[in-house]
Amino acid sequence: MKIFLILFLWINTSYAQELEDLSSLPDDKEESNNSNKKSKLEYPLWEVGVGLIYAVAPDYPGANHSSYYKIPVPAFIYRGEIMRSEMMKGGKQGGLKGRFIQEKDYEFNISIGGALPSKSKFNPTRIGMDDLDTMVELGPAFILKLYDAERFSLKLTLPLRIALSTDFTSLSERGLVFNPILSYIHKDILIDNSFLFTAISVRFATQKLHSYFYQVNPKDVTSNRPLYGALGGYLSTSISLGLGRSFDDNKMIFLGYRQSLLGGAANEDGPLLVSKSNSSFAIGLVWWFWQSKTKGHK
Secondary structure, eight states: OOOOOOOGGGTOGGGTTTTTTGGGSOSSGGGGSGGGOOOTTOEESEEEEEEEEEEEEESSTTOSOEEEEEEEEEEEEEEOSSEEEEETSTTTSSEEEEEEEEOSSEEEEEEEEEEOOBOGGGOTTTTTSOOBOEEEEEEEEEEEEEEEOSSEEEEEEEEEEEEEEEOSSOEEEEEEEEOOEEEEEEESOSSTTEEEEEEEEEEEEOHHHHHHHHOBOGGGOBTTBOOBOOOOEEEEEEEEEEEEEEETTTEEEEEEEEEEEOTTOTTTTSTTOOOSEEEEEEEEEEEEEEEOSSEEOO
């Protein structure tokens, strides 16, 4: 089974690492039979597909306005011995992965993720302010495998990333993000070729990233939006739940839900952190239609 879950990272950066290692579970039902396991080089070196996602997500953490997305997105996986790309496929939920250290009980890798931009003119709280550009996060991640079996996986992921924003004409550094995640994956739950994913995560960021979301500069002051200097520190705690099922080994349907709590956040008293609870939802499908004849590493 090609394990895959909705990449909220296309809508919200905090999903960029949350599905850290779905690919550690068997890729298909046959692999769970020890007498019929695939060798390390029996997987295609690369696979290409396309997905369609419908999602609803807040414009930024603590926003009181959500955006609706109905977008086609590329699906791609590359199984190199060290460098691996797993975009919209069960492992790196849309990122590039350098698997430099992998042991039975832990792993160290480098990954990249990102988020869609947000137009301030559609958000009543941010009208007149600069738009929020596409966000990219890049950095190392340490994964502690608390429990790792054929159908179950419990992991603690500790990623530290640098955040970058871009309007595709320039690139700006936006500080650091620390996002510990405790995740659980259950394969073949209730029916074959299905999986459940659940996670709880806590998110901290430096003052520079908080400022990107919550700072109110003199030029942005209005009668309802006073001058405000953002603080660094705690951002949010999130609980995520996802379900998916594959068909014919090359098609997948999925849905995901995420609830983020921002009570006690460093900038909860700021004029731009309006909602202390955000919800995100997505549903979609993916179709894998092309793969290499050359074999790669699992």
